Amino acid sequence: MKTITSKKAARLLPGLLPDDNKYTRGLCELVVGDPIYAGAGVLAVMAATRMGAGYVRAYTSFETAAALRVVQPSCVCQPVDAFVEHRHAACEGRPCAVVVGSGFAVSDAAKATVLDVLRLTQAPVLVDGGGLATLATDEGASALRERFVAGLPTVITPHRGEADRILATLNTEEVQASRTRCEKKGIPAAAFDALLIARAFGVVCVLKGPDTYIADGNEESADDVLVLTCGTPALAKAGTGDVLAGSIGSLLARGMEPKDACALGVFVHARAGVLAAADSAELCVTTEDVLAHLPHAIRALDRKL
Ligand SMILES: NC(=O)C1=CN([C@@H]2O[C@H](COP(=O)(O)OP(=O)(O)OC[C@H]3O[C@@H](n4cnc5c(N)ncnc54)[C@H](OP(=O)(O)O)[C@@H]3O)[C@@H](O)[C@H]2O)[C@@H](O)CC1
Numbered sequence: 001m002k003t004i005t006s007k008k009a010a011r012l013l014p015g016l017l018p019d020d021n022k023y024t025r026g027l028c029e030l031v032v033g034d035p036i037y038a039g040a041g042v043l044a045v046m047a048a049t050r051m052g053a054g055y056v057r058a059y060t061s062f063e064t065a066a067a068l069r070v071v072q073p074s075c076v077c078q079p080v081d082a083f084v085e086h087r088h089a090a091c092e093g094r095p096c097a098v099v100v101g102s103g104f105a106v107s108d109a110a111k112a113t114v115l116d117v118l119r120l121t122q123a124p125v126l127v128d129g130g131g132l133a134t135l136a137t138d139e140g141a142s143a144l145r146e147r148f149v150a151g152l153p154t155v156i157t158p159h160r161g162e163a164d165r166i167l168a169t170l171n172t173e174e175v176q177a178s179r180t181r182c183e184k185k186g187i188p189a190a191a192f193d194a195l196l197i198a199r200a201f202g203v204v205c206v207l208k209g210p211d212t213y214i215a216d217g218n219e220e221s222a223d224d225v226l227v228l229t230c231g232t233p234a235l236a237k238a239g240t241g242d243v244l245a246g247s248i249g250s251l252l253a254r255g256m257e258p259k260d261a262c263a264l265g266v267f268v269h270a271r272a273g274v275l276a277a278a279d280s281a282e283l284c285v286t287t288e289d290v291l292a293h294l295p296h297a298i299r300a301l302d303r304k305l
């Protein structure tokens, strides 16, 4: 396994060009935020806006859009149904990416939306939150396979509970054998689980937790799995995963390689948690504090360059 260090993260940080415009900096679209989980949509959009994409567009509920008009008026809001009417493709000099699922409840409507996003997007897609339940269905797995064959990157960001539901769709003997192998080698089971999911579905899997593991579907062994160990339990708060999804989505939209975008996003998110804790107290850090400290985490990396 390879640890993500601040030096590695600093090298990945994409700068701006003097002649950049909002489109060359990347378009990040987010299909997020049900009426009940409107806040998750807001957090993901605010993080995406902070992490450098030039244009952020949300396909979202009335409730999320109403909040965004107040706290992030630069975000262009559309109803979720409008996603199918538009083209979602990266082209030369104009990268883009789509985040789907943060703040989705598990429902048939959410499943249909996730499948639309996977099938219609000719650019990287990140699936998070309630959107991940779709991947544990035959249609979801087949949509991921089609994207993999077409060379279209997909990133997924499950927490332990979401990863277990995805793993439950795989061959149990294979999962058990893989865990036994990693126990023998002294490698954490979560590293192998991330690799297993990545290979089975042809995705980059970011398995979140106290330590976070990043595995690529093209990798052969756990030696290539990236691990982040410098987080803080201050991040164990509702909504920090939505902030991470928006952050990585924005880096994908800037045109970064998917595994690099995940490594940098996970590092900056963890560092924002640590800086927020240093500014107040670990116990008192809020998800909004983590969001507010993203620029400080980026600035600390900038100084290392
Ligand atoms: N402000 C907002 O609008 C917010 C909205 N949010 C949005 O809510 C949606 C639902 O996401 P969620 O993860 O909250 O689903 P939730 O039903 O708790 O989990 C399902 C089950 O999984 C398990 N489980 C969970 N975490 C685990 C862990 N770390 N490690 C191990 N197991 C874990 C646990 O199962 P159990 O252990 O109880 O069997 C739990 O019952 C999603 O779209 C998200 O974006 C949230 O981001 C919060 C802020």
Ligand SMILES: Nc1ncnc2c1ncn2[C@@H]1O[C@H](COP(=O)(O)OP(=O)(O)O)[C@@H](O)[C@H]1O
Residues within 6 Å of the ligand: 158, 159, 208, 209, 210, 211, 212, 231, 232, 233, 234, 235, 236, 237, 238, 239, 240, 241, 242, 243, 244
């Ligand atoms: N004990 C911990 N130490 C370090 N990081 C943690 C810890 N607990 C949670 N995190 C991080 O916080 C985030 C939580 O994400 P997630 O479980 O999806 O929450 P939510 O769905 O409420 O947004 C992840 O990035 C995870 O790695």
